[in-house]
Amino acid sequence: MAAYLIRRLWQMIPTLLGVVLLVFFLFKYFGGDPAEILGGLNASPQQIEAIRDQLGLNRPVWEQLLIFLKQIVTFDWGRSWATNEAVSNLFATRLPATLTVMVPILVLEVVLAIPLALLVAYKRGSLTDRSIMVVSTVALSISLLVYVIVAQYLFAFQLGWFPVQGWSNSFWTNLTTYSVLPVLVVTAVALAPQTRLYRSFFLDEIGQDYVRTARAKGLTEKTILLKHVLRNAMIPILTNVAVQLPGIFVGSFLIEVFFSIPGLGREVLLAVNRSDYPVIQAVTIYLAVLTMFVNLLTDVLYKLVDPRVVLK
Secondary structure, three states: OHHHHHHHHHHHHHHHHHHHHHHHHHHHHOOOOHHHHHHOOOOOHHHHHHHHHHOOOOOOHHHHHHHHHHHHHHOOOOEOOOOOOEHHHHHHHHHHHHHHHHHHHHHHHHHHHHHHHHHHHHOOOOHHHHHHHHHHHHHHOOOHHHHHHHHHHHHHHHOOOOOOOOOOOOHHHHHHHHOHHHHHHHHHHHHHHHHHHHHHHHHHHHOOHHHHHHHHOOOOHHHHHHHHHHHHHHHHHHHHHHHHHHHHHHHHHHHHHHOOOOOHHHHHHHHHHHOOHHHHHHHHHHHHHHHHHHHHHHHHHHHHHOOOOOOO
């Protein structure tokens, strides 16, 4: 296991280097001139040249690349061009709000979708199965914005159960008060596709020969489903969760805007609108790193879920 982890970590280096080079040259040659963006339409050529010199854009490309690599290694991305706030401080102050929303969404999706999908797979072809599949199909056809508007109108304005927006310095208050409605909305939206997907995973396993053998041996359906089918289906489920995690992180950006949550996602969208390159570059690189480590963790979990898996 240790040798596998070391080898995988070593293999991440060229992958990360490729991402860094791609991000650097995309922003360098296709993102527009930062000096002209910061100077505005009324800036004189002298002012634009002064901004370019201040940002180091007049330096050779290789020197700018070395500075970019140093920023990644030292976690020092300088300051936001729009707000003059240190990018490291922006991450430190906004990321907790994003995690307060994102982590419960991920946990609830997995915890609720797996037993629901297992139930409909067990009752395949029944009224329960068909009803849940019809509801899931209808739910997939509705935009997230519709769910947000209906939830805010019904549960916030009409019933007054949750606040529409707001945030505090207390983690517990944020978790139990301000993040409840956005978490419930996103979880309800995500349950439809996850239930359909996990149901297909379980049905694939139920149709295998080992399930018929287990039934012939007299094992109960509960034992077969929980001890054999669920365990074997966890491999594709873990793969789906690993692929889904960065998507949840990006998806939380919209939720933060809809519910005015002062998280990292809202800052990223503001940075895109302002062409605030330091913030966008930092988020892009760190999201790539997160994706690579999630994939590594998923491979390790494969071994824990199924000892037959051999890590090479």
